[in-house]
C-alpha cells in the first residue's frame with residue numbers, strides 16, 4: 500500500500516513528539532531540582548473540625564485535575580456470577596477460594612487465600628499485574644483470558660504459573676492471620692491506550708470528558724466494588740481491609756484509599772510519579788513523561804501540568820494526607836530512582852501535619868531514614884535495598900504495620 504507523503508509527515512511528527520518526551524533525559528541530580536513551594540494541605544484550616552471540608556476540596560481537585568471522576572454510580576452494582584470453589588492449600592493451613600463477580604459487564608476473577616476456618620479476618624486487597632495464576636502455582640487457578648501486557652499476542656500462558664510468587668508473601672500473610680484477596684487489574688480495564696474503548700469504559704458511548712476517569716481511577720473504583728463484595732462474606736472483615744499496590748498499582752491503591760474511606764489502611768509500594776513522589780521535584784519520571792507514555796492513566800486535564808508542575812493545586816503529599824487519620828504506608832527502594840525514593844519520603848513527611856492535627860503521630864522520622872530501617876507511626880515509610888519490586892522485606896513491614904493498626908484491639 501502506498502502511504503501518502505502528507506501522512507508520513509504527520510506520522511513522523513507524532514513519533515517525533517512522543518520520542519522527545521520519552522528521550523528527554525530525566526534528571527537524577529538533586530542539585531538540579533527547581534526551587535519549589537509545596538501547597539499547604541492545611542491551608543485555611545485551624546482545627547480538626549475544619550479538616551473534612553478542606554479534605555473534600557483537595558479530593559475534588561485531584562479528581563478533576565489528575566485522576567478523573569467516575570462518571571456515574573449507576574455501574575456500581577455487582578453480582579456474584581460464580582460462588583467459587585474452595586480447597587485447602589499450603590498444606591491445609593489455608594483455603595483457596597475463587598469467586599467471580601460481575602461489574603459493568605466484566606467478570607472479575609478473585610483469588611482469595613484465607614487462613615483455615617476464617618471468620619471476620621482482616622485482609623490485604625491488591626491487584627496483580629499478569630493474572631491470578633502468576634501469584635500461586637496451582638492448576639486450579641484459571642489463566643486469564645483478558646489482554647495481558649508483555650506477553651506474546653497479549654495472552655496468558657501456562658508457563659507463567661507462579662511466576663510472580665516471590666512478590667506475594669502468601670504464607671507469611673496467612674501465618675499472621677490475614678487473608679489475601681487479589682485479582683488481575685486487566686479484568687477491570689486492560690492497561691492499553693485504545694481511546695477508552697475497552698474494559699469498563701466500553702460501557703460508555705463516548706470518550707470520557709477531560710475531567711473524567713483515566714485507567715487509574717477506573718482500577719481504584721474496581722477495588723471499591725471488590726470491597727463491596729468482601730462486605731458480603733463472613734470470612735473477611737470488610738472494615739479491616741488494607742488496600743495495597745505496587746508501582747502503577749501503588750498509585751491506584753493511594754487513590755482508592757483516598758476515595759473510599761472504608762479502606763482501613765493503604766499501602767503504596769514504589770508508586771513513584773503520580774503516586775507518592777512529589778511532582779514538583781521533577782526527578783526521575785516527570786508529569787510530562789508519564790502523560791506521554793501512559794496517556795490513558797490520568798484524565799486529560801492532567802496534561803496541563805506537563806513541565807508546569809508549579810501550577811498544580813496540590814502535590815502528592817496531599818494524596819497521602821487524604822488517608823488521614825487512617826494508617827498509610829509509603830515504601831521506596833533505593834535503586835528505584837525512576838520513582839524518586841526521596842520524593843516519596845517527602846510526601847509521607849509533609850502529610851504528617853494533617854495527622855498531627857487529627858491527634859495522630861504521622862511519620863515518626865523527620866529525616867529520610869537509613870536504608871532498610873523502617874519508620875512507622877500512623878504513616879509508615881521505608882526505603883529498602885534493591886530495586887523496583889515487592890519483596891519479603893516489604894511484606895514483613897506491611898504485616899507488622901497492619902497488625903499494629905488492624906489487630907491491636909482484638
Ligand code: GCU
Nearest residue numbers: 746747748770771772784789
Ligand atoms: C513505568 C512507569 C511508572 C510505573 C511503572 C510500573 O515505569 O513509568 O510510572 O510506576 O511503569 O507500573 O511498573
